[in-house]
Amino acid sequence: MLEKFFNPKSVAVVGAARDPKKVGHSILKNLRDNGYKGRLYPVNPKAKSILGLKTYPSVSSIKEGVDLAVITVPRNFVIDVMKDCGKKGVAAAIVITAGFKENGQEGLILEQQLLEVAAGYGIRVLGPNCLGMINAHTGLNASFAPSMPHKGNIAFFSQSGALCTAILDWSLSRGIGFSKFVSLGNKSDISELDMMEYLSGDPATKVILGYIEGVSSGREFIKKAWATVHKTPLIITKAGGTQSGARAASSHTGSLAGSERAFEAVFKQTGILRADTIEELFSFALAFSRNPLPTGPNLAVITNAGGPGIIAADACERSQARMAELQAATITRLRKSLPPTAGFFNPIDVIGDARADRYAAALEAALEDPGVDGALVLLTPQATTEPEATAKAIIDIRGRTEKPVLVSYLGGDMIKKGADLLNKKQVAIYGYPEEGVKGFEALVRYNKSKMKAGPNIVQFKDVNTSKARAVIDKARSEGKKELGEKEAREIIAAYGFRVPKNVLAATSSEAVKAARGIGYPVVMKIASPHILHKTDVGGVKVGMKNDKEVESAFLEITSNAKRLMPNAMVWGCMVQEMVTGGREVILGMSHDPSFGPLLMFGMGGIYVEALKDVSFRVAPIGKEEAHEMIEEIKTYPILKGLRGEKSSDIDAIEDSLLRLSQLVTDLPEVLEMDINPLLVLQEGQGSVAIDARFTII
């Protein structure tokens, strides 16, 4: 869909200017001077030619077709220009001009109008308020960036234009190359969604990086992220998560910063690699850009110094990568080529006086070990160290292996030439051992998640959606926002949750009859539409063991209510099955402004309150996600049974989460809900939803 946007045969620059200080000049110059082979049309009614190119008074006055228009005219002329583009049949437009949504209400309205016009003509729009777009491979620099990036296989999109400029400048000094480079600006139309979709199918792109402050459409984001990660690594830095950060975000780009926990959940669900810092974003990117994927997590470290070797081993241990265990044959081989004082285990210490040959022997031996999935070479500059020759040896060996090889040269001028050579030859090289380990870990993590192609959603047939909806509709017709206990129970029961047996008794003899039917012991609760906090009025009694106890409990509860809340209408008592044993968990859902229904799972009671030990996923989820939610909480060992205790019914929790996922997906009227507690019985015995509450819209 964005083919003509990224690869236009012709580009018009509307607002092209002679004055080199003007953005319209910079863009035209960038388009002219960086090897773009398509046709170029400056549009400016007041000039005959700019930068040696024939100028046109309007887009529609250009005779040939125009694929892409870059618009730099002042805000109040942008809509007219867009109309002109529409008439001409332009496919895509980049609106550089600022002063729209980011400037308040008036700008927002203008942006909406602009978008309507563009949509009417089927024009895709980047911006407004952006730096532009660069396709490094075709030399198309449709931006006012002060420089042109190197060609490479990293695609980058960013919600912050300033970050684009900074990263571009930085990448040039580091020799890092890009495929596509896109400043998203206000994301009025083209957004991260389009980037993921297009770039994951782009043969020039091996890894996609993004900087976002929020997402335009959470549901679409999840879908697209799944599809993308399946094909191409996707690394994202998400800013504006914390409170101060979020404040800055909303005052800056007007984008709503979705809640941190929802983003965290989405990143986990979809397999997006989250980079916590800009530095990490590029540490990861370098690893993907310059390496094949490893087939396992086992890393061999080759070093000429003990300290950095230990540092790398420590970092590895803290990560999802593992220090490889070398096979006996490899160790024998190393013993032949290294001095006796060397370290033959992993890290392989080639010792301070190692020259290039020793590095080569060790690296080759390590990479040929079937238990090694990748290598990290560390070099410190010592008396006889050969940074350049070692670099050449690494480059040579790397050409003959299908395993990732990462490098960290520690130092400054002494190692510079070697490091520059490695960088030039597209070896992933880092300043610190820890960074190299993190880079390898990113490859390992991606490997695990790329198999995901979206959740494997279970559709339960034994649910009664229309019954649940009827309960909600009735409550809405009565103007209720909070559902009562009975209604809540009806909804979850309709979705296959087991709820305690429950009978309304208007008299004490009815209560006895009900209790007998349910089976002793029972719980009794006041039944009144006006009494919400039942325990406060002495309205609950548990463990009633026989007819006599039920009878007197009925009288006590109802008279308590009459005495303490004389105006409440009292229907009688609810007589309820008493479920004992099991462990209390909590299941819930809240509504995230970006992603919609956010499911929560945790241990109940003090655990959830004191430890906030809960996990989140955005619904709908599949079996795998449900299981991850359960395993993710720190108190999971309690569920599995400590000290020889029997395990709780984990399958039943999984089933409950999947039913809940279906419930909140089927019933978007549910704004928030929780089942607290869900009593989980021993393995094979299921679970019972003791209490639930719903808030609807």
Place this chain on the structure above:
Amino acid sequence: MLEKFFNPKSVAVVGAARDPKKVGHSILKNLRDNGYKGRLYPVNPKAKSILGLKTYPSVSSIKEGVDLAVITVPRNFVIDVMKDCGKKGVAAAIVITAGFKENGQEGLILEQQLLEVAAGYGIRVLGPNCLGMINAHTGLNASFAPSMPHKGNIAFFSQSGALCTAILDWSLSRGIGFSKFVSLGNKSDISELDMMEYLSGDPATKVILGYIEGVSSGREFIKKAWATVHKTPLIITKAGGTQSGARAASSHTGSLAGSERAFEAVFKQTGILRADTIEELFSFALAFSRNPLPTGPNLAVITNAGGPGIIAADACERSQARMAELQAATITRLRKSLPPTAGFFNPIDVIGDARADRYAAALEAALEDPGVDGALVLLTPQATTEPEATAKAIIDIRGRTEKPVLVSYLGGDMIKKGADLLNKKQVAIYGYPEEGVKGFEALVRYNKSKMKAGPNIVQFKDVNTSKARAVIDKARSEGKKELGEKEAREIIAAYGFRVPKNVLAATSSEAVKAARGIGYPVVMKIASPHILHKTDVGGVKVGMKNDKEVESAFLEITSNAKRLMPNAMVWGCMVQEMVTGGREVILGMSHDPSFGPLLMFGMGGIYVEALKDVSFRVAPIGKEEAHEMIEEIKTYPILKGLRGEKSSDIDAIEDSLLRLSQLVTDLPEVLEMDINPLLVLQEGQGSVAIDARFTII
């Protein structure tokens, strides 16, 4: 004590050589060529002069006094040279030569002999197996490092020589300067302890950095660290913590890597700032080296781009620093000097087209706000940005403030000149906003801990050490390693722990008498030296409420025991006070190989097992440390009382921890112990030690 080591009036290089490939040549050259003003004596019996300096056949043949000898002769000659140095009255020696402890048993013996000789003459020894030492301010380069560091106020010591070379090389390319630069090698004598002691009193040193893989003497380390942190910031990277790391450490330097948790505890107790990576080590160092300490945690961020501002605010929120809230007067002032679309709150966004003047106005206003304790200036290269002029403005303002000012210029060539200028003028400048925030956070954290001058140890008078020791002595005389329940109870009771009342009853009527004396209800347990797992033989009954229940429990328990363990000697039953209510916590001690008694605290039962939610400190601890241990666990809110529950008696836990600290300090025979559970009652009601176990040596 190390005065003559760091500032010798004369240096002899033993093993000085003409061959430029030899270490003895490099060192002499380094000493001659870097401005050292003292006398220099090459020692080599085979040469008349080396590098234009008169050569001596031995140290003792030098007529004038010799303060420092640098020894580079082969391993087998080192001891003879040391004897010669001793006769001459040399104060300190640097043994560069390798092949000692790090090479196995033979080397270890040689190293011990060497040390004995040196100690006999009172010679302080650096090394063996090290790179040497540099005093950058006097131009003394007593090392074979390939270059001389810049002068500066950062002291660096390292257990890895290769890391020294790498960091030195790196520091030159970054313009970072040092006061002292020391490669510790095998730490046979001079170690991190001497470094802390000397460098914290060194006027040339503003911040001390260390890289260690283990410590020589844990107790001394703690003492010296306290004293150091009180005077000078101490930042340490500790490697070899994780399992793989530790393996690499022991195979490399022969140093025992102390357990990670003990190190973590010691760093917390003493206020050492731990740097997790080498990069962090220098991020922190730069902040201290180039800034005054802030008086509070509130940071103002000034930026010309929204994205990086959000990134910094996020990082700040995750740290112990805080985003400052600007005063109304400051905001008014900012409104006057910034355009209307600027961001007037923190982060202060001076907007993409800001030139130096706008940065200056914003920075000045922020620093003059009494609610701002420091500032971070962020700059991205945009069309009208002035990286150099802005740098000048920052340098100027910084000269007039007593608050820290940190800077992050994002980019490459476009910002290089400005960044270089800031660096040259000793402004702490970072590549990424997050690094700048971390640097400021380090200042904030140090500020909190520098007040510590060691623990405020409470000595309880009401303890009976001789009684506790008598119990241990008796057990030892019987060859016991594990103490029984009774002995354990006696020891902790002697240290003022309240234990349940407890009476041994040989018959059922004695049991009834005992129960009456204690008061109902009671717990009853089988009393037998041969039955360890009492519950397994039906040997425990709780909640006996009256005479009759006690009587039948006695008969049941003893007959159970006779039936199931017919050969066990049975003394009867223990009748025990039954303590109810309260919350279970666990107190314990284990023996760390580096630091000795390591105290542990956590919530009891499933919490400690499932969550490993425990805290550690090395004994002895003071009131503050005890309180920190309690507050540190995640389940602390449970102790404080959730949902309106009453708080547990926190003071009683604190008291218990302090008593335990005294106990394990008084009784080094205790190898491991725990009190599990300690039942903590409601506020003001104390605690009861229900059960305890001891392992002794």
